[in-house]
Amino acid sequence: MIASLVFAAAVVTSAAPAKAPSDMLTPVSEPRVAVALLNCLVKRDGHLTACTVQQESPNDLGVGQAALSMASQFQVDLLGPDGKSREGSYIQVPVSIRIR
Structure with missing residues (x-):
């Protein structure tokens, strides 16, 4: 009788539904923010031209070029x-870019 109870418990635990892929994902860290400061010439219509990167942080992500x-x-x-x-x-012109 004891053997049949152990076997029944094993069947119940192995019959549990598999976890969905979303349950197995590890939490993602908070998004980082990269910033660039551009210096730009204002055209007659309000658009910007002749922009240059004055600062960017972090320096290794290319946020200045993206801006x-x-x-x-x-x-x-x-x-x-x-x-x-x-x-x-x-x-x-300050530009902030959120990186996930």
Whole structure:
């Protein structure tokens, strides 16, 4: 009788459903944020041109180059906080990129 109970318990435990792949994944660390600071010339229409990377962190991820490749799509308000036109002036543009 004892042998049949042990066998029944073994059958029940082995019949448990297999874990889904999502249950077996290890937790991912929090996303990191990489930052770059661009210096760009403001064009007449508010788009940016002639951008250069002033700073980037971390230095080994290429975030500065990534920010440069996006800069042509940026557009700023032509009037600065002081009410003066930004056209033809250089501005600093911070870019943050979340890395997972």
